Amino acid sequence: MGRVTERRRVIRIRDGAVSTRPDTLVAEEPMEIRLGGKPLAITMRTPGDDFALAAGFLVSEGVLASAAELANIVYCAGATGEGGSNTYNVVDVRLADGVPVPDITLERNVYTTSSCGLCGKASLDAVRTTARWPLDTSADTPVRIEPATLSALPDRLRAAQRVFERTGGLHAAALFTTDGELLDIREDVGRHNAVDKIVGRALQQRRLPLSSCVLMVSGRASFELVQKAVMAGIPVLAAVSAPSSLAVDLAVETGLTLVGFLRGTSMNVYAGEHRLALSAAASTD
Incomplete structure (x- = not known):
């Protein structure tokens, strides 16, 4: 199986001095996801948590919503390896008896990269109509979070990134309580893969x-x-950088709280501000 990191020789130049040294890089390998034996998607990912990645991907696509709907996930031996060896880069997902298998056509097959996720699949209506858990009604009690709690999350995320410390080349996604307690963290060369691994593990653990x-x-x-947050019933998504216009549109449509540019005590709230415990009314310029 592929490793999370690999070593490569590099030439290092510092203040005019040239030297050679080994460098630790994050591994990136393709993984094909099959559903009932039929090819569904190929993603470039960091090896590890592959079954969770596949499960989380299917949650975001509206195929799975609970562990009871999943029969098993297996690696396909000899899928691409020479001499029939197992590359551990192809997984096959089998749904439980009675769970409908979506029609997989050439138009439905997708190729995802480590940077962009499902490129071109930008349907607000599709996400809104297929989400299993409307965000305003899926919680027993309304979610409220203090801005100060949000402000602490980037540092807690960064402190928990073990592989990033060695490579500097991984994205991370972390799940927190509204009190700021870290529940889970996954790293991957693709930010959407890291989220799928988080969601897939939650499905496997029936959460x-x-x-x-x-x-x-x-x-x-x-x-x-x-999209992935909404499909998993997550009410708050925070990012250290900017959202896209379509991300904001989808957050508004679905009732998600979307926070961007979360750095220190500064942040921009693009949607769902009703979940933030704000001490004063927002002003407009």
Whole structure:
């Protein structure tokens, strides 16, 4: 199986001095996801938590909503390896008896990269109509979070990134309580993969919907990340960088609280401000 990191020789130049040294890089390998033996998607990911990645991907696509709907996930031996060896880069997901298998056509097959997620799949209506847990009704009690709690999350996320410390080349997604307690963290070369691993692990542990949690991501907030949060029933998504216009549109449509540019005590709230415990009314310029 592929490793999370690999070593490569580099030439290092510092203040005019040249030297050679080994460098630790994050591993990136393709993984094909099959559903009932039929190819569904290929993603470039960091090896590890592959079954959770596949499960989380299917949650975001509206195929799975609970562990009871999942029969098993297995690696496909000899899928691409020479001599029939197992590359551990192809997984096959089998649904439980009675769970409908979506029609997989050539138009439905998707290729996802480590940076962009499901490129071109930007349907606000599709996400709104297929979400299993409306965000305003999926929690037993309304979610409220203090801005000061949000402000502490980036540092807690960064402190828990073990592989990033060695490579500097990984995104991370972390799940927190509204009190700022770290519940889970996953790293991957793709930010959308890290989120899928978080959601997939929650499905495997029978914790969906994540209706009382905050999702924190290390990069920008794209449409795909908002989609994945909504499909997992997560009411709050925070990012250290900017959201896209479509991400904001989807957050508004679905009632998600979307926070961007979360750095220190500064942040921008793009949607769902009713979940933030604000001490004063917001002013407009």
